[in-house]
Amino acid sequence: MPDRYTKNYPITTIQRDGTVFSSEHTVAKEGSIELSVNGTRAASILASPTCVRELAVGYAICEGIVGSDEILDVRVDGMEVDIHIRSSDDFEMWHELRSSGCIGIKWQGNENINVSSDAVFPVSSIFSGTKFLESDVYFMTRGTHLATLVSQGGELVAQAIDIGRHNAIDKVIGYAALNNLDVSQLYLLSTGRQSAGMVLKAARAGVPLIVTKSAPFDSGIDAAEKTGVGLVGFVSNTKMIVFANKWRIG
Numbered sequence: 001m002p003d004r005y006t007k008n009y010p011i012t013t014i015q016r017d018g019t020v021f022s023s024e025h026t027v028a029k030e031g032s033i034e035l036s037v038n039g040t041r042a043a044s045i046l047a048s049p050t051c052v053r054e055l056a057v058g059y060a061i062c063e064g065i066v067g068s069d070e071i072l073d074v075r076v077d078g079m080e081v082d083i084h085i086r087s088s089d090d091f092e093m094w095h096e097l098r099s100s101g102c103i104g105i106k107w108q109g110n111e112n113i114n115v116s117s118d119a120v121f122p123v124s125s126i127f128s129g130t131k132f133l134e135s136d137v138y139f140m141t142r143g144t145h146l147a148t149l150v151s152q153g154g155e156l157v158a159q160a161i162d163i164g165r166h167n168a169i170d171k172v173i174g175y176a177a178l179n180n181l182d183v184s185q186l187y188l189l190s191t192g193r194q195s196a197g198m199v200l201k202a203a204r205a206g207v208p209l210i211v212t213k214s215a216p217f218d219s220g221i222d223a224a225e226k227t228g229v230g231l232v233g234f235v236s237n238t239k240m241i242v243f244a245n246k247w248r249i250g
Contacts, residue, residue, distance in 0.1 A: 004050045005029055005137045005144065005161060028143035028163050036082040037065060037091055047167040048144065049079065051160060051175070055167060056081035058174025062201035064113075065091045068177040113200065115228040117184035117208040120250035121152055123240075126211055128154030129189050130237055133213050137161050138191075147172040148189040149181070150211075157186055165192025166201065173205045183207050187230075194220035194231060203227035209248045211235050216243050 011025040031049030035042045035056050042065065047055055053076050060066045066085045073084040085091065129150040138144050138161075147168035149157040158181065160171035169190065176183050187209035188202050194212050196219035202210050203223070209230035216224075216233045221243045224231035230248025234241045242249055 005048055006141055026140045028137070028141040030163055031079055034080045035059060036080070038084055038087075039082060042091075045167065047164055048162045050162075051171045052076055052079060052081055054160065054171045054174035054178060055162075056083060056174065057177050058170030058172065058205075059167075060085075061177055061205055062170050062173055064200075064204050071177070074178075113203045113227050115184075115203055115206055115208050117206060119152065119185050119187075119208045120248055121187055121209055121230075122154075122250055125150065125152055125154035126187070126232065126235065126240060126249070127237065129156075129187070129211060130213070130235055132156050132159065132189055133191060133235075135161055144168075146189075146191045149176060149183065149186045149207075150189050151186055157181065165190065166198065168192070169198065169201050173201070173207075176205075187211055190214075193217065194224075194233065196220055196223040199223040199227065199229055199231065203229050209245075211240070 005028060006026045007029050008024045008026050012022050014020050029049055030046055033045045033047055033052055033055060053074055057074060060083055061068055070085045071083060075082045132148045135146055144161050144163055145165040145168045146161055148159040149172055151157055158172050158175045160168050162168040162171055184206050188207045190210060190212045193214045194210060194216040199220045200223055211232040213235050216231055221231060224244035231244035232240045232242050
């Protein structure tokens, strides 16, 4: 698997004491994925050049372009993906805002996002999930993020790796959609900081809880409170900090 994500380069290391030696270093690959919806260009996404189909589908769902039940077909040609959907006013509005350069993360326009799931997750399942926070690719490159869907019993359901924390979420949500997984009973484990943009991705997909080993931003906490998403930060083997919707942790 690492060869799909990484590439080796010759390097020269210079130490403080003047020692110089040559070796190889493994770095993360990056590529540009071109996404179209019904033949209309929607986005260019810089990402790890893997799981292209999953990334495109997850991006469309997590950005609010389309619901998973509106996707008719997904066509992949190398790094180009065209998603065919039923005619969607949401996509037309999204594309118009995107094209104008005025799109951004703001609460206006997101008022109706609310996670309807009543799922509650045992503390034990969250601590169990911490073992899914690392990957071989990260240890080799120190340049990737993980997003993992975990069950209420603490079992791994799906996982995605990418150079971008946003992309990793898109990929794992895309995988779930393509495989008809019910994310309303799963929590999202992330290695990235949680901004409003990250939280809203999960909320649009219907994920009831986000757990990260990193920090949330104020915008992420506010978005979680408003959408009903539980938000846990700084998770480790020994502790977690609940920032929003504590009732999600039972």
